């Protein structure tokens with residue numbers, strides 16, 4: 464099934480076979496959605512942002528060289544899309560009230576998952592307090608499972624900086640999380 | 648080991664705990680960290696806390712993206728292709744807005760389309776998971792579903808082609824490139840657009856779409872008739888080209904009467920004279 468690599472598909476798109484983008488969409492839209500969801504905590508916004516990334520891949524297809532990994536290039540675009548959207552309106556640091564209510568209702572009803580649900584809730588809040596620089600490296604590393612060198616390429620920073628940021632981000636989260644925990 | 652050495656080592660190890668969690672350590676560094684942890688209670692505590700947070704993060708739920716995402720993606724892709732063809736550039740916000748305004752009132756079509764895709768995926772899935780299913784049955788199912796997808800594309804095309812926005816109409820025409828067996832309704836709608844659409848680009852793209860079905864005699868006839876109707880020089884020239892490409896001798900009369908039209912653009916005049924020569 465996966466005989467065609469992402470890179471070769473994207474190179475075909477670049478050569479004018481735009482329909483190959485459909486396969487790339489199937490392979491990556493979920494992961495991208497996850498990235499945006501962890502960054503914004505808003506479902507609808509995240510879906511729009513994902514579409515925007517695929518649109519930019521089409522529009523800027525000539526900038527894909529095929530030298531690096533497709534995934535790195537994709538997250539590089541994703542990060543820019545998020546940046547632009549933050550500049551236009553305040554996508555970050557904003558809870559969707561309905562989604563919040565859903566979470567709480569779900570947590571109160573489900574006895575078994577209550578504890579974990581609470582943990583997740585605390586973490587959500589703790590993550591909101593991180594700077595976007597810290598949050599993005601943490602999300603890319605924890606949820607998107609990118610290696611440090613991939614993150615470095617996607618964000619145009621050095622591997623050393625990635626390492627430091629991930630470490631600090633987790634450290635901050637730990638402080639916040641423990642603080643929230645003890646307040647229960 | 649001296650206390651100072653140990654402290655330094657602890658700092659070093661603490662710096663690597665995160666890298667241990669996200670698998671960014673070499674095997675050597677990894678076992679180095681693990682060795683230290685066995686003996687150092689302080690680092691163990693630190694590590695346990697980090698790990699707790701790391702694992703709790705794993706519990707954070709991400710909702711499923713909605714099914715419409717796929718439909719919207721393909722609509723975006725089609726529009727993008729159509730607009731590139733027509734030489735237009737739209738901003739993403741522009742595109743998304745249009746796709747969404749379309750998606751709302753058309754939700755039933757969208758839903759049916761999504762369901763079909765799901766069904767198609769299911770058939771393919773059942774094929775891969777149960778290889779015993781007979782190949783012929785499987786092919787029949789695929790054929791049937793593919794037919795339904797085609798039908799759905801026709802329906803979407805027909806519902807879009809009368810949209811007030813030129814982008815939408817371009818998209819509608821774009822759908823026809825994926826329709827292998829255009830039925831009368833689709834052909835009729837394309838001709839209505841070719842002959843009446845106020846936007847020249849839409850007419851040009853429609854003309855191109857119609858030439859795919861040039862084997863159909865009714866289409867050839869319709870194209871010849873359209874010569875008398877078109878008033879835009881660009882479309883007239885494009886039509887003349889199509890006539891030559893199809894080697895449609897029946898169009899010579901229509902081309903000649905076009906020459907008699909008043910205020911005919913000189914370029915068009917030359918083009919048509921050349922086309923008549925090529926055809927006779």
Ligand SMILES: [Zn+2]
Pocket residue numbers: 656657660683687688689690691
């Ligand atoms: Zn230690």
